[in-house]
Amino acid sequence: MAGRVEGKIALVTGGAMGLGKADCEMLAAEGARVIVTDRECEQAHKVAERIGGDAMALDVKSEEQWQEVLKAVEERHGGLDILVNNAGNVIFESVEDSSLKNFKLHMAIHVEGTFLGCKYAIPLMKNRGGASIVNMASTAALMGYGNIVAYTAAKGAIRAMTRSIAMHCQDEGYGIRCNAIAPGGIETPMVRDISGRGGEELMEIPDGPLPADALGAPKDVAAAVLYLASDESRFVNGIVIPVDNGLDARPHH
Template identity: 80%
Template sequence: MAGRVEGKVALVTGGAMGLGKADCEMLAAQGARVIVTDREVEQAHKVADAIGGDAMALDVTDEAQWQHVMAAVQERHGGLDILVNNAGNVIFESVEECSTANFRLHLDIHVMGTFFGCKYGIPLMKNRAETHGGGGSSIINMASTASLMGYGNIVAYTAAKGAIRSMTKSIAMHCQDNGYGIRCNALAPGGIETPMVRDISGRAGQDLMAVPDGPLDANALGSPKDVAYAVLFLASDEARFLNGLEIPVDNGLYARPHH
């Protein structure tokens, strides 16, 4: 079914590569006007040009930049229907190895970045159905199966993703209680073949592995499009009855841990 987010305005953070790029491509292919944001603004423009969208520089840890971006979105597009808080990082360190600076870096990028996105995005997203019809606006936050399980070597990452899970529920209830017509859900991807996963797997500089179509083995990495399809569903009016959820996109990893 084509046009599942036809006419909607979407903003994706970390949209220059990996999961964010796949999200931008998927939403645009299904009819959304996509604003690609990233610190790597030149690459963001390349993605935006390829999909017929817009691009803006955004360091998600910078509150002032968030205010500037959302003001520009309001001016150019008159509001926002879809917000994908995707930008992230990961440094492999245990609790004993992790520096205070690296712990705070994870919190700044994941937690504060998601907080700022929701705080400054909600005013542009509320009550859109009243003027544009449809099932309302959608915020999609990116958690991780790492926040659902135990991994001893990524303490800062798991802490940050766990905060996103909890914050998502609070934001969902706030928007629902106030009748804003905004849903807020979190996705929890497992291992996905992205530049970040490639680099931390010791394959930096190598081409990304091709992920075959069809059923995948238990230990297989997923493709960015596997997450992008979930983003598309949550962004669409088909998901109007889903709110405050955390949904693993992980080929059964959480159901059957085997790390």
């Protein structure tokens, strides 16, 4: 039986570790040829070698690097079917604590990186018989967190930009859908480090239902990425899917 994204060409940013790595692994397992991109080029190559994909160095803040990477993708593969804008960072600072430099860094990585990826990938994704852009937002775009002002602003921008891009591609008849995922707390190296467990082994997240306060596993987000990347979601466009174990739905007092 063919995989759910069999024969599709996929590019994932921030694919060397965490959510991006899980996305790469799941897309490859379901038949996609995956281009793993990251600033950590050595780690990206290890992931690509393990899944039978390609690896390229990419700093998502760089317009020139985006152009170079997508030119190489077009030359090697003739086009692109799936773009996952996953690369990100987070610095815990309130509006009073945050420096303008750190605020701009979040905007450059999350917002400009996603913008550049979409802008330069869309010409490679037109008329592929159904292509998909998956942007990584966050529950921080849906809720109020006082201690991550730059991160919440950036993820909120991604949420809004996703809808605009979806409607543009639909209006132009490109056959490209654009959706976003809003993960809650997921056990990744970044979450481990910012929760004061730096250097520790990542926790094993058990299978089956999880309690309300549990962290999720990267594969929980990767499964949503796979659905949005596949033709199964052909009628899903311009939305944000929370993958948060009900966090956004739960009343807070």
